[in-house]
Amino acid sequence: MSFLTGATQLLTGVAGATAAFGQVQQGRQAAAAADYNSAVYSQQAELIERSAALEKAKMVKQKASYLSSMRAAYSFRGVKLEGTPLLALADSASNLELDIQTTEFNALLDANRARSGAEMYGLQARSYRMAGYMNAGATLINTGSKLGEFQPKPKKKLLLEP
Amino acid sequence: MKIRRYESQTKLSSDPNAAIADPGAASVHGRAIADIGGALSTVAEGMMKAQEFQERTSALNKVKAGLNDVLFRASQDPDPKNTKKYMQEVMGLRNLGTEGISLRTARQNFESEYQTEANGALLKLRQMEREKTVNLGMGALLEALDQDKNAYIASGSPIEQSQILARSEYNIDNAAAVGFITPQKAFEMKKAIKTEIGMDKATSDLNAARTAEEVEAVKTALLEGAYEQNGVTMDPEKKRGILSNADSFIEKKRREAVIDQKVLQDKTEAEFAIKISNNQGSLPELQEALRAGRISLGYFETAKKAILSPEISEADKVKEYEKLLNEYNSLLNDRGSVDANFGRVAKFRQHLLEAQGRGAVLPSKATEWHKTISKTFELGLRGEFNKVNEVKKAGFNFLWMSTNRLIKDKDEQVEARAFLAEELMKRINAEEDMGKNLSPIEISDISRKILKDYIRVRYPSTLGREDVPHAVASRAGGVTQVFEGDTKIKADRSITAPKEQKVTMTDKTGKVYQIPKSLVEDAKKEGLIPAEAEDDGE
Numbered sequence: 001m002s003f004l005t006g007a008t009q010l011l012t013g014v015a016g017a018t019a020a021f022g023q024v025q026q027g028r029q030a031a032a033a034a035d036y037n038s039a040v041y042s043q044q045a046e047l048i049e050r051s052a053a054l055e056k057a058k059m060v061k062q063k064a065s066y067l068s069s070m071r072a073a074y075s076f077r078g079v080k081l082e083g084t085p086l087l088a089l090a091d092s093a094s095n096l097e098l099d100i101q102t103t104e105f106n107a108l109l110d111a112n113r114a115r116s117g118a119e120m121y122g123l124q125a126r127s128y129r130m131a132g133y134m135n136a137g138a139t140l141i142n143t144g145s146k147l148g149e150f151q152p153k154p155k156k157k158l159l160l161e162p
Numbered sequence: 163m164k165i166r167r168y169e170s171q172t173k174l175s176s177d178p179n180a181a182i183a184d185p186g187a188a189s190v191h192g193r194a195i196a197d198i199g200g201a202l203s204t205v206a207e208g209m210m211k212a213q214e215f216q217e218r219t220s221a222l223n224k225v226k227a228g229l230n231d232v233l234f235r236a237s238q239d240p241d242p243k244n245t246k247k248y249m250q251e252v253m254g255l256r257n258l259g260t261e262g263i264s265l266r267t268a269r270q271n272f273e274s275e276y277q278t279e280a281n282g283a284l285l286k287l288r289q290m291e292r293e294k295t296v297n298l299g300m301g302a303l304l305e306a307l308d309q310d311k312n313a314y315i316a317s318g319s320p321i322e323q324s325q326i327l328a329r330s331e332y333n334i335d336n337a338a339a340v341g342f343i344t345p346q347k348a349f350e351m352k353k354a355i356k357t358e359i360g361m362d363k364a365t366s367d368l369n370a371a372r373t374a375e376e377v378e379a380v381k382t383a384l385l386e387g388a389y390e391q392n393g394v395t396m397d398p399e400k401k402r403g404i405l406s407n408a409d410s411f412i413e414k415k416r417r418e419a420v421i422d423q424k425v426l427q428d429k430t431e432a433e434f435a436i437k438i439s440n441n442q443g444s445l446p447e448l449q450e451a452l453r454a455g456r457i458s459l460g461y462f463e464t465a466k467k468a469i470l471s472p473e474i475s476e477a478d479k480v481k482e483y484e485k486l487l488n489e490y491n492s493l494l495n496d497r498g499s500v501d502a503n504f505g506r507v508a509k510f511r512q513h514l515l516e517a518q519g520r521g522a523v524l525p526s527k528a529t530e531w532h533k534t535i536s537k538t539f540e541l542g543l544r545g546e547f548n549k550v551n552e553v554k555k556a557g558f559n560f561l562w563m564s565t566n567r568l569i570k571d572k573d574e575q576v577e578a579r580a581f582l583a584e585e586l587m588k589r590i591n592a593e594e595d596m597g598k599n600l601s602p603i604e605i606s607d608i609s610r611k612i613l614k615d616y617i618r619v620r621y622p623s624t625l626g627r628e629d630v631p632h633a634v635a636s637r638a639g640g641v642t643q644v645f646e647g648d649t650k651i652k653a654d655r656s657i658t659a660p661k662e663q664k665v666t667m668t669d670k671t672g673k674v675y676q677i678p679k680s681l682v683e684d685a686k687k688e689g690l691i692p693a694e695a696e697d698d699g700e
Contacts (some may be wrong), residue, residue: 025189
């Protein structure tokens with residue numbers, strides 16, 4: 001084996017290994033960033049849910065307070081809870097409940113959006129990691145192929161027949 | 163009346179007020195680490211790409227070099243059967259390439275490119291195999307055709323020639339059938355054979371003819387169309403050329419016959435002279451040779467005298483020997499024109515014979531001279547001396563000029579020239595016998611060395627001197643130049659042989675001669691005169 005052959009083989013191997021290592025690292029680092037983003041979104045979803053629960057409790061309390069105030073006002077003015085006043089009270093109660101439900105629903109949507117973001121980043125992290133390994137694998141295969149160019153002496157055989 | 167009552171006034175809050183985290187911002191640290199890994203990964207990818215390029219390129223270079231090597235070796239290998247071996251080598255190169263690759267991508271890319279390269283190489287190998295097969299086939303065909311051609315030329319039978327032609331055509335058709343040549347080429351080859359083979363046979367027959375009569379026979383056969391049977395044709399223009407050549411051949415053969423006769427006669431006379439020198443010649447034998455026309459009447463008479471004549475006095479022997487030596491040297495010097503001086507050769511031989519009879523020449527020396535003159539005469543007569551020996555002549559001329567310059571005494575000059583010429587001839591012949599053709603420069607060097615050795619031995623005062631002149635011989639003018647330069651040739655010209663002592667000798671008639679002492683010593687050494695012979699004083 002000549003010096004040039006040895007040097008070329010060594011350099012090819014080192015280049016392949018370096019590139020593969022870099023690609024693995026690149027995948028890992030990108031995956032870490034995606035994992036981090038996923039965790040942020042997960043946390044956001046949790047916060048949305050917790051916030052929605054608090055908001056709901058607050059609105060339930062406001063509803064009870066508002067209806068109590070209406071009944072007190074009717075009683076004070078001697079309005080019987082029948083007919084139109086009753087309908088108004090019932091409508092208010094219904095609207096209050098609708099707001100509670102709407103707020104809860106919106107919170108659910110927000111939480112879902114955050115959770116899906118977390119999942120998306122989780123998927124990205126796995127993709128980055130996988131891509132890093134796959135690129136490294138491809139590089140190593142390519143390097144092996146190049147190193148395969150260097151062959152031992154061929155067996156003597158006649159290419160042509162007279 | 164209204165009763166007042168306190169109602170709760172506060173509102174609850176569900177917001178936790180916690181900050182939302184940004185996962186994107188939270189994972190910045192990890193993303194930064196991953197980004198660092200990504201950056202390192204980018205660097206590693208860059209390194210891998212660089213490594214992939216380096217490994218692939220290196221492997222491909224190795225493979226390409228290997229492919230080039232295999233293709234080169236395959237191109238040098240003429241045997242098409244080895245193609246499979248080279249193909250396997252090409253395929254084996256894949257493993258050679260992948261040995262150094264460690265990245266799968268690099269290997270895959272390399273194998274793709276290797277495949278392309280290997281396919282190209284395999285295709286080339288296939289093409290080479292085809293070409294080699296065709297070349298082999300063509301080679302075999304041409305060889306068979308050449309053998310057929312030789313067989314046709316050697317054959318004298320028209321039937322056999324017809325069979326040979328049919329066989330050649332069959333071979334050509336076969337080659338065309340298997341695709342070595344195209345049908346067009348086959349047609350052209352068959353046509354070429356029929357138009358050329360007659361010419362080839364006629365030319366071959368002409369060259370093989372040994373006598374003028376045999377050449378005449380070939381010419382007649384040509385005119386009668388004997389070389390144009392079985393569909394074989396001859397180009398009229400070329401046929402006229404062959405006929406013209408035949409006429410030249412006839413003339414040449416006749417001339418050669420005359421020369422052969424002269425040479426034979428000269429050789430016979432030389433043989434007899436040698437026999438007589440050794441006391442082996444007899445008159446009946448001479449008479450037989452004369453009757454057979456192998457020797458001339460003049461020679462017969464001289465030989466007869468040589469056999470029968472008595473010995474002469476010692477002084478006369480020395481005088482005779484000196485005279486013969488001069489004639490011998492003169493003939494050697496004029497060897498280039500010996501053809502015109504045939505009479506001179508015969509005269510010298512008869513003179514030599516007479517001298518032999520009178521005991522003036524030792525048998526060994528006479529034999530040597532006879533042989534040398536005989537060989538020189540034959541060379542001159544056949545015109546070979548003038549053609550071949552221009553360069554050698556230049557060497558002789560160099561020696562001539564040098565001896566003239568270096569040696570003042572005329573007798574010494576003659577003697578030196580004879581000795582040096584003979585020595586040069588010996589050296590040249592020895593080299594030529596070993597199959598080496600000497601260049602003018604080499605002959606010049608040999609001449610110079612011979613002269614130097616001669617001067618050193620003969621004139622000890624010059625011992626160790628390196629200033630012997632040298633020359634460049636050329637065919638055109640013999641010696642073209644004698645370089646003087648720093649060789650002190652002017653000083654050399656002053657070299658004079660030590661004044662030779664002269665010996666006074668008296669012949670039978672009482673005539674007194676002054677003969678160089680060295681000559682007398684030589685004559686004594688060679689046994690021409692007794693060792694104890696006394697001179698008459700200086």
